[in-house]
Amino acid sequence: RQLITVTKPATTALIGLDNPHSSGWLTTLQHSPAVGRLTVCADGACEGVDQVYGDLDALLAAERLEFALVCTRNDCAPQLAARLLEAGVPVIVEKPVGRTAAEIGTLNTLAAQKQLIWATAFMNRCHPIAQKLRELVANGVLGEIVSIEGRMVTSTVQQRNPEHWLFDQQVAGGGIAHWLGIHTIDLIRYITGLEYRSVSAHKATLSGTGIDVEDLLAATFDMGNGAIGNLHAGYVLPRRYGDIYMCFRGTDGDATWEMYGMGGKGDRLLVQSRADGWTDDDHRVFELSVGDAPGYGGASGQVFIADFIAASRGEGEFITSGDDALRAMRFVEAAYRGAATGTRISLD
Numbered sequence: 222r223q224l225i226t227v228t229k230p231a232t233t234a235l236i237g238l239d240n241p242h243s244s245g246w247l248t249t250l251q252h253s254p255a256v257g258r259l260t261v262c263a264d265g266a267c268e269g270v271d272q273v274y275g276d277l278d279a280l281l282a283a284e285r286l287e288f289a290l291v292c293t294r295n296d297c298a299p300q301l302a303a304r305l306l307e308a309g310v311p312v313i314v315e316k317p318v319g320r321t322a323a324e325i326g327t328l329n330t331l332a333a334q335k336q337l338i339w340a341t342a343f344m345n346r347c348h349p350i351a352q353k354l355r356e357l358v359a360n361g362v363l364g365e366i367v368s369i370e371g372r373m374v375t376s377t378v379q380q381r382n383p384e385h386w387l388f389d390q391q392v393a394g395g396g397i398a399h400w401l402g403i404h405t406i407d408l409i410r411y412i413t414g415l416e417y418r419s420v421s422a423h424k425a426t427l428s429g430t431g432i433d434v435e436d437l438l439a440a441t442f443d444m445g446n447g448a449i450g451n452l453h454a455g456y457v458l459p460r461r462y463g464d465i466y467m468c469f470r471g472t473d474g475d476a477t478w479e480m481y482g483m484g485g486k487g488d489r490l491l492v493q494s495r496a497d498g499w500t501d502d503d504h505r506v507f508e509l510s511v512g513d514a515p516g517y518g519g520a521s522g523q524v525f526i527a528d529f530i531a532a533s534r535g536e537g538e539f540i541t542s543g544d545d546a547l548r549a550m551r552f553v554e555a556a557y558r559g560a561a562t563g564t565r566i567s568l569d
Contacts, residue, residue, distance in 0.1 A: 230257030231530045234286050235270075236277065236301050237293025238263040240315055241387070242342075242517055246292050249516025255527040260284055277304055286310045288530050295399070296392045299324040306331045306339060311533035313525075314546075316341045317403050320394025322550040329543040338533050341546040343407045347521040349509035350478050350490045354412045354469065357476060362494045364473030366413050369450030371405040373397070374464040378456045383430035396434030398424070398553045402454035407541075407549045408467065415444040416548070421565040422556035428456060440556045474499070 233256045235247055250256050251269050260272045262280045267273050274280035281304075291302045292315040299319040305312045306328065318325050318341045332339045345351055357363060378388060386392040387400055398406075410416065422440040426432060437455040444450070458464065463481035474494030479487040488511070493504040512520030525540075532539035555566040 230255055231287035232258045232260075232285060234260045234262055234280055234284065234289045236262045236289055236291040236305070237297070238265070238267065239294060239386075240292040241385075242315055243292045245517030246290055246315070246522075247516075249514075249518070249522040249526060250290065252515040253523055253526045255523075255530045256288075258284075260286075277301060281305075281308050288312075288533060290526075291315065294386055294392055295320050295394050299328060302328055302339065303331055306335055306337055309335060309337065311337050311529070312339045313529055314339065314341050316343065316546070317394070317399050317550060317553075318546050319550075320399075322547055322554055325543065325547045325550050329547060332543055338529075338539060339543050340529065340539055340541045341543070342525070343404065343411075343541045343545060343549075344518045344521050344525050345404050345408055346411050346540050347518075347524050348511055350488065350507065351408060351412060353490060353507055353509060354467075354476055354478065355414075357492065358413055358469065358471075362474055362492070362496045362499065363469060363471030363476060364494075364496070365446065366415065366444070366448045366469055366471045368468075368470035369409055369413070369444070369448060370466070370468040371409060371450070371452045372464055372466040373401050373405045373452070373454040374458060375401060375456060376458050376462050378428040378430045378432060378436050380459075381456065383428070383432050388430070388432035388434055390433045393434060395553060395557065396424075396426070396432070396436055396438070397454045397456055398435065398438045398440075398556060402438060402452060403549050403553060405452055405454070405465075405467065406552045407545060409450065410545070410548065411541075412467075412469065413444065413448075415446055415448065417552055417568045418443045418445050419565050419567045419569075420552060420555045421559040424557065424560040438556065438560070440559075442552075 259270045261267045261270050262274045289305045289310050290313045291298050302312050302314045420442040424435040424438040428436045440452045465481035466479050468477045473496045476492045478490050490507040514520040514523050516522050559566045
């Protein structure tokens with residue numbers, strides 16, 4: 222995806238500095254050509270911005286915002302996003318947006334009433350391999366999708382600080398599925414164009430750190446076309462960051478993306494297919510990387526911000542929406558219910 226040129230930089234606010242991704246997003250906004258005047262709403266000082274406000278009321282009274290990025294705790298973000306939408310400000314809210322699907326649904330209703338767009342930071346959709354996979358599936362290179370695998374396994378709770386609000390049920394709303402598994406849940410929908418039909422799951426808290434959210438979750442699901450898949454997510458790697466992987470198998474081929482492995486970040490897609498034009502090769506390899514840029518997500522972050530600002534002005538359609546955030550959280554909540562009851566939960 223190429224960076225959209227925004228002809229008039231937007232007056233922008235970053236709401237919150239208490240999220241693990243706040244500093245990264247701040248750097249992205251500071252270097253974005255799509256951002257003009259930049260303010261921050263947070264406690265304490267913040268360098269490299271035009272103004273810092275201690276509360277949202279003061280910011281909204283003083284500034285004519287065209288765009289805001291909410292990056293704060295899960296228990297606070299929905300209410301802050303709602304106040305911005307009420308004030309007519311399009312918003313991106315750092316995932317998972319809130320603690321429940323109901324909180325996300327409220328934002329969808331409000332945005333529709335105000336005729337505004339909002340979205341969460343499902344920025345992995347912008348990765349060139351995600352784009353290539355979506356193209357391959359849409360063009361029938363893999364045939365009918367029948368099997369899906371996803372892993373989101375990463376560093377331990379101990380390395381991430383068990384005292385952080387991410388591991389507090391009342392504040393975060395959930396554990397590994399909420400914070401990181403939700404990326405894989407969304408990408409599966411985006412890449413395949415299919416909707417989840419049902420899910421069952423097991424979850425556990427085994428880190429021995431005293432946290433009250435799950436640090437392991439394994440889910441099995443089926444899609445609208447009958448394809449079946451599984452997701453394994455956990456904070457369990459004591460010596461490295463990630464084992465993050467996706468595989469899509471169809472009636473005519475398969476595609477594997479090791480997103481993060483022993484060698485670090487993986488920008489390599491392996492595809493084999495018997496579709497027309499593919500049989501001369503045993504397999505094909507696509508090396509596709511996100512470009513370098515300051516801030517969260519590198520060049521993808523810059524694209525994400527510029528595209529959203531353009532879409533908020535009616536210049537094109539954004540890559541994700543509040544409905545995507547809602548559907549992803551509904552999957553998470555269904556997985557939790559399935560784990561609690563030992564049953565398969567319908568998502569129809």
